[in-house]
Amino acid sequence: CLSPSQGTPGKVTVEVIGVVDQAGHSSNFVRIEASEDTFMFTPPMIIEAVSPTNGVVQGGTKLTVKLSRELLEEERNGVLLCRFGGRTEEVSAQVVSPTELACTTPPVGVVGFVSFEVSTNDGIDFHSSESALFEVRERHQVSSLWPSNGPVHGGSLIYVTGTQFHNSTSIKCMFGEEDSTD
Structure with a gap:
């Protein structure tokens, strides 16, 4: 039917x-x-925002999806899915709050802007918006660090060279499990 x-x-x-x-x-x-x-x-739904707005082609980027309305009980209790680039491969989504979902990107296979969609009914129908685009990029490749050591109290300026770096606030340096302060 x-x-x-x-x-x-x-x-x-x-x-x-x-x-x-x-x-x-x-x-x-x-x-x-x-x-x-x-x-x-169900009432219409629009994806208002996706954060972060980009990730790597290999997948593994954790996303938060802001929805235009609260999920109904029938939607929260069903199978929630995310889909990238209109591809048939979907990944599961989890409810973060009444108006937010979380999902992790699968390997996408293409570089560039792709559509992003959410299903609240087992993958039968998908919701999107024209502004819900996700940018897929190549993974950053580090070729060298200089200097290669510094004092335990931190503060050493480290020069990182490599490829696929983009001018973005989503790029940061990690030292073991610690974020860089700048």
Whole structure:
């Protein structure tokens, strides 16, 4: 069955009906089976923001997705998915708050801007917005550090050379498990 257009969000019961005679006259439809199953028509949803807005082609970037409305109970209890670039490979999403989801990017395979979409009904329908683009980049490659040592109290200026660095606030240096202060 294909759900019809519905003017307002809400739950409806689902029934199966069929033709009584072999002639197939539409005026002869009757209820075949009563059903207690319901279907929820949900209000439109737009992805307002994705953070961070970029990640590497190999995947593994943890994203937070801001939604235009709160998730309904039926949506929170269903299978939530994220999809990148309209590809068939989807990844699971987790509820962070009533208006936020989290997901981790899969390997995307292309460099550049790709669409980003979210499904709240097991991957049948996907929500997006024209502003919900995700930039896929090559992984940064470090070729050298200078100097290679410094005092334990920190503060040494380290020069890092390599490829695929972008002028972005999302790039930072990590020293073991510690963030760089600048």
